[in-house]
Amino acid sequence: MSQDPRQALIDGALRLVAQGLTAGLSGNLSVATAEGIWITPSGLAYDTLSVEDIVAVSREGTVAPGQRRPSVELSMHLGCYRADHTVLAVVHAHPTSVIALAMLGEGLPCVTDSLAGTLGGAVPCLPYEPSGSTALADQVASAIGAHPAVILASHGLVTAGRTLDAAIDLALLVERTATSYLLARACGTVHELPNEVALARRRFVQERYGQGGSTPK
Numbered sequence: 001m002s003q004d005p006r007q008a009l010i011d012g013a014l015r016l017v018a019q020g021l022t023a024g025l026s027g028n029l030s031v032a033t034a035e036g037i038w039i040t041p042s043g044l045a046y047d048t049l050s051v052e053d054i055v056a057v058s059r060e061g062t063v064a065p066g067q068r069r070p071s072v073e074l075s076m077h078l079g080c081y082r083a084d085h086t087v088l089a090v091v092h093a094h095p096t097s098v099i100a101l102a103m104l105g106e107g108l109p110c111v112t113d114s115l116a117g118t119l120g121g122a123v124p125c126l127p128y129e130p131s132g133s134t135a136l137a138d139q140v141a142s143a144i145g146a147h148p149a150v151i152l153a154s155h156g157l158v159t160a161g162r163t164l165d166a167a168i169d170l171a172l173l174v175e176r177t178a179t180s181y182l183l184a185r186a187c188g189t190v191h192e193l194p195n196e197v198a199l200a201r202r203r204f205v206q207e208r209y210g211q212g213g214s215t216p217k
């Protein structure tokens with residue numbers, strides 16, 4: 001990452017708010033670098049953050065003294081990096097339509113070509129565990145390798161990616177798809193893409209989309 005990871009996190013947090021993916025003090029973001037993990041602080045408004053507020057943490061979770069207190073979801077972020085070494089950024093947000101699904105305890109079925117091309121399947125909903133708990137961290141860590149986007153029952157969304165932008169793009173895709181899905185479901189029967197079709201779309205996008213190495217939008 002050529003940019004200061006601390007500034008990248010501030011820019012990413014402001015993008016989350018600007019795109020309606022979270023509001024107020026909710027949500028948290030982190031990135032992994034060769035030096036360790038960088039994560040947003042607990043309970044500070046994103047639009048007040050300066051680079052000194054971003055917290056440096058070792059991969060084992062040690063927070064050097066003299067820093068802000070890290071997000072209460074630190075162990076969830078660390079668990080994602082431990083579970084899948086290709087993950088270099090983790091985003092946790094509270095988007096409105098995803099939360100509607102989370103309230104129902106439902107995942108997001110694979111209902112659009114875009115979702116299929118990006119994920120190759122559905123977004124699961126993990127059973128409720130309290131925010132900040134070890135149980136929630138363990139649950140997300142065991143799912144994130146197979147599912148880079150997961151809905152947390154009665155809570156929100158976690159996405160992971162190779163870059164912070166990719167993790168935020170994925171959160172935006174899941175939220176927009178959830179909005180369309182709920183609208184469609186209110187009007188009639190929603191058609192899900194069969195598993196083999198979703199996987200084929202994912203392979204197609206990996207092999208053919210973009211200019212090489214880019215993430216589908």
Ligand SMILES: [Zn+2]
Binds near residue numbers: 092
């Ligand atoms: Zn949360």
